Amino acid sequence: MNRPTxxxxxxxxxxxxxxxxxxxxxxxPEVRMAGFFDVDAGRAAFVSRELGxxxxxxxxxxxxxxxxxxxxxxxxxxxxxxxxxxxRGVHLLIEKPIAPSLEAADRxxxxxxxxxxxxxxxxxxxxNGALRAAAPYIDAPxxxxxxxxxxxxPRGTDVAxxxxxxxxxxxxxxxxxKAPLADIAAAGIPVLTPSVDIANARLTFRNGAVxxxxxxxVSSEGQRMLRVFQRSGYLRVDLARGRGEFxxxxxxxxxxxxDVGEASVGEGRAGPDPGAPPGLEDIVERISFEGFPExxxxxxxxxxRDAALGRSDPVVSGDEGRAALEITLCIEKRILDHVAxxxxx
Numbered sequence: 068m069n070r071p072t073x074x075x076x077x078x079x080x081x082x083x084x085x086x087x088x089x090x091x092x093x094x095x096p097e098v099r100m101a102g103f104f105d106v107d108a109g110r111a112a113f114v115s116r117e118l119g120x121x122x123x124x125x126x127x128x129x130x131x132x133x134x135x136x137x138x139x140x141x142x143x144x145x146x147x148x149x150x151x152x153x154x155r156g157v158h159l160l161i162e163k164p165i166a167p168s169l170e171a172a173d174r175x176x177x178x179x180x181x182x183x184x185x186x187x188x189x190x191x192x193x194x195n196g197a198l199r200a201a202a203p204y205i206d207a208p209x210x211x212x213x214x215x216x217x218x219x220x221p222r223g224t225d226v227a228x229x230x231x232x233x234x235x236x237x238x239x240x241x242x243x244x245k246a247p248l249a250d251i252a253a254a255g256i257p258v259l260t261p262s263v264d265i266a267n268a269r270l271t272f273r274n275g276a277v278x279x280x281x282x283x284x285v286s287s288e289g290q291r292m293l294r295v296f297q298r299s300g301y302l303r304v305d306l307a308r309g310r311g312e313f314x315x316x317x318x319x320x321x322x323x324x325x326d327v328g329e330a331s332v333g334e335g336r337a338g339p340d341p342g343a344p345p346g347l348e349d350i351v352e353r354i355s356f357e358g359f360p361e362x363x364x365x366x367x368x369x370x371x372r373d374a375a376l377g378r379s380d381p382v383v384s385g386d387e388g389r390a391a392l393e394i395t396l397c398i399e400k401r402i403l404d405h406v407a408x409x410x411x412x
């Protein structure tokens with residue numbers, strides 16, 4: 068059922084990410100930013116001054132004023148806020164991870180089905196401009212390597228790095244491979260916090276594809292890199308810098324090799340070394356591309372708006388958020404088992 072526009076939207080939790088949700092919603096076409104709520108009165112006052120918005124006095128008050136809600140509170144509170152919103156028929160965009168446990172995710176999704184509301188999961192990397200620009204070159208990946216490295220910051224250290232950072236790449240790999248998971252191997256260690264700070268996971272899929280994921284929140288500098296190997300070529304996507312390149316065999320390669328063969332029997336070829344074999348640049352076509360310029364969070368919120376208005380399905384559904392959470396929790400368990408085994412060896 069289509070809702071009238073502008074649709075009333077709000078934000079629960081205006082920390083570092085929730086602030087930007089509120090900022091963008093205040094400027095999004097066909098949306099009326101109806102307000103926000105944060106349990107931290109000081110933070111609420113700051114956001115109110117910065118964005119010129121009046122904070123709601125309670126979550127209940129905010130829910131009475133909105134048709135759709137962004138849930139950007141700490142993960143431990145996702146279920147409480149989502150169930151309250153579902154009880155009022157309010158559509159939900161829930162930041163990743165969708166919940167702290169599969170049981171909590173299932174309760175949220177069940178409540179959403181009963182209420183007939185949209186649930187979108189906030190996996191914002193799906194909307195990364197470089198990844199969107201790379202889409203035409205992606206074709207049945209066989210091996211994917213991701214590196215997500217970040218300097219240490221206190222935010223998010225209440226959970227292991229797999230739930231804080233690696234879950235982004237788990238979701239991307241699921242989207243790219245499009246096959247059931249067959250096996251998981253993982254290792255990691257705590258470095259600066261009681262939780263795991265550096266992690267590596269190897270995912271094997273039933274179609275034979277393999278993904279190797281590395282995440283760290285104690286690196287000297289940040290990096291968000293995705294490398295995709297497939298029969299058609301090699302794709303490198305710099306998610307942080309918003310650009311990439313695709314390398315594939317040149318389409319005139321047979322003619323090139325024929326020319327090389329002729330050179331080897333004495334006819335020669337142009338250049339300083341007529342008999343030299345071709346180099347990489349001779350046989351590979353390098354296609355560079357720039358990412359789309361739109362702010363990923365804005366594109367994500369536009370998609371949520373359209374889903375809440377009944378125009379489209381959410382790009383990252385609640386079920387997909389649950390699937391990413393399930394794999395990530397399994398990775399975390401493998402790592403904790405590895406850490407425990409290492410300590411007793």
